[in-house]
Amino acid sequence: xxxxxxxxxLAVTTLTVLPVRGGRVDRPTAAVAMGLAPLVGALLGLAIxxxxxxxxxxxxxxxxxxxxxxxxxxxxxxxxxxxxxADTVDALGSYRSGPDALAIMKKPDIGPFGVVALAVVxxxxxxSIAVIPWWGVVIAWATGRLAISxxxxxxxxxxxxxxxxxxxxxxxxxxxxLIATALVAGAGGPVIAGxxxxxxxxxxxxxxxxxxxxxxxxxxxxxxxxxVLGACAELATTLALLTLTFT
Numbered sequence: 323x324x325x326x327x328x329x330x331x332l333a334v335t336t337l338t339v340l341p342v343r344g345g346r347v348d349r350p351t352a353a354v355a356m357g358l359a360p361l362v363g364a365l366l367g368l369a370i371x372x373x374x375x376x377x378x379x380x381x382x383x384x385x386x387x388x389x390x391x392x393x394x395x396x397x398x399x400x401x402x403x404x405x406x407x408a409d410t411v412d413a414l415g416s417y418r419s420g421p422d423a424l425a426i427m428k429k430p431d432i433g434p435f436g437v438v439a440l441a442v443v444x445x446x447x448x449x450s451i452a453v454i455p456w457w458g459v460v461i462a463w464a465t466g467r468l469a470i471s472x473x474x475x476x477x478x479x480x481x482x483x484x485x486x487x488x489x490x491x492x493x494x495x496x497x498x499x500l501i502a503t504a505l506v507a508g509a510g511g512p513v514i515a516g517x518x519x520x521x522x523x524x525x526x527x528x529x530x531x532x533x534x535x536x537x538x539x540x541x542x543x544x545x546x547x548x549x550v551l552g553a554c555a556e557l558a559t560t561l562a563l564l565t566l567t568f569t
Contacts (some may be wrong), residue, residue: 329354335465336486337362339400353493356474360502362510363467363555367460371394375456378398384452394450395463403466406552408436408441410539413549419542424481427549443560450563452514458521458566461510465525466559468506469532472553475499479545486548503529514569524565528558 328346332355333341373394377387396404413423415435426433432440451459471494480491503525510521532554539550 325351326354330413333358333362338366338398338469341553347489349489349493352474352490353495356471356490356494357502359467359470361466361467362395364460366395366398366465366467367463370451371456371459371461374451374459387443387449388408388448391451391459392444395447396417402548402556403552406444407556408432408440409549410553411439412436414538414542420544425545425548426548427543446560447533447563450560450567454563454566454569457516458510458513458524459511460565461506461524461530461558462566464506464509464529465562466555468502468525469554469558470528470551470563471499471502472529473530473546473551475519478540480500481545481547481550481561482538487546487550490551491546494515513566517569520566520569524562527565528561531561532558 324354325346328351330349331342332351332458335354357434370391374387374391377390378384381502382390384470389393409427409429412429412433413427414437415433416423416426418426473491474490474494475496476492476494477496478492480488482488505524507522510525511518513524535557536550537548539546543550
């Protein structure tokens with residue numbers, strides 16, 4: 323139980339801005355933390371959905387409420403996942419590989435590929451939140467953090483010998499990933515009334531995109547980094563939201 327508590331604290335401090343007191347930080351604890359990432363994602367999604375629904379109740383247009391909700395989501399996570407998305411897209415868009423691509427990811431500026439990726443993701447997320455039920459937002463953010471569990475599963479290497487990627491890479495057992503996927507997909511059933519299959523399909527579509535991104539990152543970068551984890555989270559969240567709009 324102590325290990326689970328430490329893992330939950332690590333998941334919350336890594337994936338949110340909440341000032342939770344830290345505990346043990348090592349690879350076994352990281353395995354628990356990354357396995358619990360979907361739970362933290364669901365809580366984030368609940369907060370983001372609350373922002374959107376609250377603004378709608380006050381009379382704000384759907385797109386305005388969605389845009390503010392996405393901004394709130396970036397605030398709740400310090401914008402780390404969006405930053406990781408921009409850095410990863412810049413590195414992959416450079417057509418370089420190995421250390422050269424990793425060096426691009428470490429640069430403090432954002433290139434044109436990263437800017438476009440951020441613009442598309444923010445726009446799609448805001449527009450999707452404007453038209454889907456609030457429970458869909460919860461499922462989308464849970465799916466985004468489930469993508470982190472998938473990226474940290476056994477067999478996926480780290481691109482660097484140090485950093486967040488090195489600590490969490492290959493820590494999550496595959497059965498844990500499968501159980502988490504089943505739980506999130508099952509919870510997605512009630513999203514759209516009369517179409518109980520759409521929520522699970524959204525989860526599958528999102529994870530399919532993540533697996534393709536991971537395969538590309540392993541081939542080009544040598545494995546995952548903290549930035550790649552952020553990119554996986556944002557890609558999965560966006561794909562899940564987009565799929566849920568096809569109602």
